[in-house]
Amino acid sequence: MSIHHEASELSTQLTTWRRHLHAHPEVSFQEFETQKYLLDQLESLGLKPYRIGQTGVAVDIGEGSKGVAIRADIDALPIQEESNWPFRSVNDGVMHACGHDGHTAILLGVAKILASRQDQLPGRIRLMFQPAEEKIPGGAKLLIQDGVLDGIDRVLGLHLSSDMPTGTVGAVVGAQTANADSFTIDIEGQGGHGSQPHLSIDPIIVGSELTLAIQSIVSRSMNPRSPVVVTIGTFHSGANFNIIAPRARLTGTVRTFSVEDRRQVRRRLEELVAHISAAHGAHAVLDYVEGYPSVTNSERETSIVREVAARLPGIQSWMDIEPLMAGEDFSYYQEVCPGTFFMLGCRNEEQEAIWPHHHPRFTLDENALPLGVSLLSETALQYLLLP
Template sequence: MAMTKGLQLLSEAKDLDASVIEIRRAIHAHPELGLDLPVTQKLILDRLDALGVPATRGATISSVVGHIAGTQPGPTTLLRADMDALALVEETGLPFASAVQGVMHACGHDAHVAMLLGAAELLMAHRHELRGSVILAFQPGEEGAGGARRMLEEGLMQPSPDRSYALHVITNIPSGLIATRGGPMMASADEFLITLTGRGGHASAPHEARDPIPVAAELVLALQVALTRSVNVFDPAVLTVGQIEAGTTFNIIPEVATIRGTFRALSEETRVKVSDLVNRVAGGIAKAHGAEVDVSFPMESYPVTVNDPEGAGRALQLARLLVGPDAVQEMVTPVMGAEDFSYLLQVSPGAMIFLGVAPPGVDDPAPNHSNRMLVDEAALHRGVALYALLALAD
C-alpha cells in the first residue's frame, strides 16, 4: 500500500515540475538575506492562499506557517523549508540569475521553498487520506541568524509536533539520491573573534613596539596543534581561521590584529571543550608575547543536528518505497556543516534529509555556498514527493 502510494505521489509530483521549477527560479532571481524576506514571504503566502492552505506570518520575522488538517485523527507532522540566501555575487550565467547585486541563493533554499510548496499542493489533493495534520514551516534566517530559534520563540512548536522533517539539496552527491542517518547528522557551529592588542610603531624598530602580527601568526598554528592534542579523534572537531586583519601599510607595525574563525563539533561535550581551548590558547600565546587579548563568540551558535534514529529510519524506508533502494543511502558519517534545524529536532523527533542535485555531465560540481552552484532541477520532484509522503504515511 505504502509503495503504491509512493509511486503515485512521485508521478503526481513529476506532473508539478513546471510549477515547482517556476517558483524556484522566481525565488532564485530575487534572493533576500537574513530574517526580513518580504518578497519571498509574499510569494509563499500568495501560493498557499491559492491552494486554500491557511497560513500565518511571523510577528517579528518573515516566517510563514501553513496548516493542513486531515480528515482523520493522527499525528502532527512538521515539514520545514528555509528561505534565505547568501551574500555572494552570482557567477552561474543562468537566465534567471540573481537580480540583486551581491546576494545569491547559493545553498539551495530556493529549491527547498519550491519543493515544500509543491508538497503542499500534493497534500491538499490527498487531504481526504491525511491522518492528523501538517505544519508547513517556511523559515528565514538559517544562514547564521537563528531563524529556527526565533520561530520557536514565536510558538512554532506549541504544542510540539509528533515528528519533524527537513530536506536539504546537496550538489556533491548524485542527482536524485536521498541520504540521511540516525544520530548526529550535522555539526554544531560556533564563530570566534580574537582581538590582539600590542603597541604600534615603525617597522624598522620592532623592539620599540609590540607587534601583534607574529602573535596572531603563532596563535593560528597553535590552535590547530592544540585541537589535535585535545579532542578525541572518535568525537571529532574542526577549527578553521577564515579571516586575519592587521595593519594599514607595509612599514608600520599596527597596534591591533584580529583573528576570526569557526569551529564545528559533533557532541556538546566536544563543543564546550573546543570553546575552552580557544580561550586558553589565545590567552597563553598573548601573555607569552606581552599582548592583550579579548576572545568573543559573536555569531548565533547552532547546536549539533541530531536525527532521531527512528525518524531517520522511517525516512529511509519511505524513500526506498518512493525511488527504489539504489537511489537511497544510509550515511556512514555525519557532515561538518551546520543547520539550525537542530533547534527543532531538540523539541520534536525527526530527521534532516539530503537530496542530491549534482548537475548532470559536470565532473566536479560547485559545492553549496559557491557563487557558481548549480541545481539539477530534474531531481526536485523527488523532494516534493518525499515531503508529502513523510506526512501521509503511517
C-alpha cells in the same frame, strides 16, 4: 492519483516556482518579498497561511490531535552569481547558492498535493517556510518562539546535495551535522615604527603565534577518533609597510559533534589566547559564540524515510552518508521534537549541476524537485500514523 504521480505531474510548476525564487533572492532576515510571494502562492491553493518569525510563513493542512511539521529554508546568500542562466539573480550580490530555492519550491509542491487531500489526512501537517538559516542566531529560533511547534509531535526536513547524484537519498542516524561555533580574538599591542620594534608590542607576532598554536588543539588536545575542526578564517592588522600596528583581529570557526569536545576546544582556546598574549606583554580577548547545535536524527523516524525512499519510483539508492561538518539550525526543532533531516541528491553533470554549495555558479538538477515532494509528503503521512 498517487502522490508520486501527482508530484511528477507538478514538474513544470515546481521549476517555475524554483526559478522565480532563484531570480529574486533575499538574504537572511530580509525575505520580505519572498514572504509575500509565498503567501500569494499558498492562498491560491485555497490555504490560509500566516506570517511567523518576522519574515517566515507557516500554514496548517488537515486537522487532528497529531501533528507533523515540515521545514524549508527560504533565505539566500550574499554572493554575486556568476552563471548565465536566464533565471539568474536580478539582485546584485545576492544569490541562492545553497539550494534553498529548491527547498522552498519543493515545500510549495507538498502544499499543493496535501491541500487536495486535507480531508483525508489522519492529523495536521504544518509547513514551515523558515527565514535566516544562513545567519546566526537563525530563523528556527524565531519560529519556535512564535509557537510553530505547538501541537507538533515530529519534524521533517531535507537538504539538496550537489555531492549526491539525483535519485539518491541519505541520512545519518544520530549526529548528522556539527556544532557550528565562531570566535573572534582581539589583540591589543603597542604600535610604533617598524625600525624600532623593541619599543612596540607587535600584535601581528602575537596573532601569528596564536594561529599556529591553535592548530595544535586538534592534533594534541583532542581524541583523534573524534572529528574536530578549528579554522582561522581571517587575520586583519596594519595599514602600512613600515608601521607596527597597535592591534589585530583573528576570526575563525570550530566544528565538533559532542558537547565534551565543544567545551574542550573552547577551554583550550581561552588558555592559548591568555598565555600567548601575556608572554608578549599584549592583551587579548576571546569572544566565543556558540552557533547551531548538531542535527541529531532519531532512529525510528529516519528508518521511515529510508522505507519510503525504497519503494518510491525515481529513487535509485539510499546512501549511509558520513556526518557533515556543516552547521544547520534545523537542530533547534529536534531539541523540541524527534525527527529527521535527510539529504537529497541534485547533482547532474550534463546540466552543470556540479558546483559545491555556496559557489557563485551553484545550481541544481530540477529533476530532484518532484522526488523531494514525494519523499516529504509520503514520510509526513507515515509520521502521522505513528503512536
